[in-house]
Amino acid sequence: MATARVPLTLHPDRLLPAGGAVRPIARRLYAAVRDLPIISPHGHVDARILRDDVPFTDPTALFIQPDHYVTRLLHAGGVPLDRLGVGEGPLPEDRAREAWRLFCANWAVFRGTPVQYWLASELADIFGVTHRPDTADPDELYDHVAAQLPEARNRPRALLERFGITFLATTDDPADSLDAHAAIAADQAVSTRVAPTFRPDRYLEVARPGWGDAVKHLGVVADVDTGHYDGYVAALEQRRRHFAAHGAVSADHSHADAGAAPLQWTDAERIYARALAGVVTAAEATAFRQHMILEMARMSCDDGLVMTLHPGVYRNHHPATLAAFGPDTGHDIPTTVEFTRALRPLLARFGTHPNLHLVLFTVDPTVYAREIGPLAGFYPSVYAGVPWWFLDNPAAIRHFHESVTEIAGFPRLSGFIDDTRAFCSIPARHDMARRLDAGYLAGLVAAHRLDEDEALDTLTRLVSVQPQKVFKL
Incomplete structure (x- = not known):
């Protein structure tokens, strides 16, 4: 007997306060901002997708493979990553369908998570799906979505327009030519501003495998001799200018800690030489990286790029998964992190500099109230980055407002950050944030605050205003 279809419903009041006097206020507030343009100042969509404007190949390549929020929960539920095509390009149709069937059969693993909210919104709002993914007819659902992907309205650039995205930042290696960004900027048919983001992490971690080759290549691209410390710094400065010339507004940093501590020039030069020789110690590498974070802040004061800092993640926690599938495949795990002491040298030097905008993120919810809120509540350069990654869920976002906003005030927030590789999830993520913010503010109205x-x-x-202010748009 065939399994009956279950409707995929998107309740108009989803995520709004459950009832009472608050919900009608939240409805009015949300309705006023629901259709405002999306500003996305930090994310990981590949600019080449927008440059080439080629239709997405299949539903698996669009919804499953690039989204480690999806694949990590499926993996935790017992689905091997190789059956989902993780780390691969578009799959042959038989494998793409197999991955889709697994996704549908395991839809229940997403219950109660923001992932289900995003996926349901994407399927229903973009592709008109009317019933839940399940084992009843996964191939029919696959065909329903696949048939729409070649349509002009569902090509990448058209989706930018459909989603109402006016600004979209990507994440890019400092040695990237940014040719894709130049092509997008030159195309008058693209109304969205697509900007690169300077992400220098691999060049600051001198003990990582491949660092020497990466720095040598950076020097070639910058046309600067990186065989000595001064040249290395000059190469980073030159590439930041190149990014700014191509529309970049920020530099993004993620390391094991938030440390920023100065070295004497001679010590930095000595450690750099030892790193090039392959004999640097772990302690030296950490000291050098913390010194370079201070240098990155100094450069931001000089060139105006916003500095975003999101430490405290144990990258690539499972060695076998890293070896088989590569990084960014769902096994990055939060760790504890400290900001107050770690950032004091940086803020002592630059905390009141008019050119510095420093946006702090964490995956430790207690740090927002204990450290980031108070820092943002004093230093004019510091902004509290909104709940991010493992905290981009309704409970954490509500708690963030109840703690950080009470300490620092709304003008000290970054505005919503979607931080996603999953292109079609961008509007769903921003919609979630708008609903939750409306609900919190409605509560303040109902309490006569x-x-x-x-x-x-x-x-x-x-x-609309805060992300433009914080990211200097």
């Missing part, structure tokens, strides 16, 4: 016009102005600023 804000008038409704103040709440509406605050919500509009969070969506």
